[in-house]
Amino acid sequence: MKNILFFLLPKRDVVFLNVNCSLKFALEVMEKNGYSAIPLISDKGKYVGTLTEGDLLWGFKNNPDINFDNCSRFDLKDLKLSRRIKSAKIGEPHETILHMAKYQNFIPVTDDNGVFIGIIRRQEILDYLLGDDLQYALHDSEYKV
Template identity: 45%
Template sequence: MSVASFLLPKDKVAFITSCASVKEALEQLENHYYSALPIVDEEGKYVGTLSEGDLLWALKDKPGLTFENMHEVPICDIEKNIHNESVSIHADMEDMLALAADQNFVPVVDDNHIFIGIIRRKDIIAYYMRNITD
């Protein structure tokens, strides 16, 4: 089965651009109750993942970064500790099982590596649970 049938499209997913500020990232995480966000560049290509942990470590380890000035600091200056591997829209569900073990979501890209959405781990697990119990 193709991942396309499980795709949560980009317009329904919170994500941030690589030039967004730390404040914008925190607001997205808070508003959507996410623990991580896909990052896309100015061309719309998936470039990585920003997690709550990345921001917490930055607040601890980055001299001068405070809640008062976090609107001035771009997320491209924050070290990323995780990178959710992306898959092609043409991938099979079997390609995602291993990724789902380590990632809350799997970013999905088109043939030009443009971010088009995500597959959530819970949807992958539900798919396999249906197929195991049927």
């Protein structure tokens, strides 16, 4: 299997959010991009978790002070993240990356200091493992999702 960096979508090409942005901004970004999960980073660029649609839903449900009219006054850091989406370091063994991809649509990747540098998408791993022939055969077929 190729080096982990072969699969890396660099941070500059990834939609991510800062923990200090508002719930309203997060909702708008997720809706605009059609994402159900987005990496969260700190002011220092460190990966702190992944925000999911469920986190937003439960945040609204469990906090009676938050509603759609005032959600711009609440920050993501005020939400409890329901799932712990693990990140991988650059030097992770391939087996670890494959195991993580089994449970996560994408794997946040950090450097040795925990700074977010990008993601690895499960789709790229599967495309590589399935090989080019199958990837291209399915690309234009009725089975593509």
